[in-house]
Amino acid sequence: MSKLLTKVIGYFAVNNHTVLCEGEACVITSNQSAMNRLLNDLPQESHPYEKRKTTLGQLIEGLSQGAEYAFDKDSYMSFKSLSEKHGFLVSEKNTNIDTSDHVFTTVRMFE
Secondary structure, eight states: OOGGGGSEEEEEEEETTEEOEETTEEEEBSSHHHHHHHHHTSOTTSOOOEEEEEEHHHHHHHHHTTOEEEEOHHHHHHHHHHHHHHTOOOSTTTEEEEOTTSSOEEEEEOO
8 A cells, every 4th residue: 555545634523423524525624623623613512523534545535435525725735735646636527626615625526
């Protein structure tokens, strides 16, 4: 396995079996502090979330299986750079990249 695939891109949050999402996309932040800020904005009655690291390999695998990710700016820059070094090109030809909400960059593979 390429060492690039084991590089940590960021963090996602899960409570029980529910992943924190923006619409249909799993939220990925570049660091725990950024995830903490997002979690602090949730309603108090929300169940506590556990923060987990995610690697380039896990994200590429998820995309290839139909997952959609909402990256914050810094995690997207890391993902894009490392995925290109690995040979997984993120472009308009193979992915839908949505930057319309100015907070998250949402990426999914075309079917």
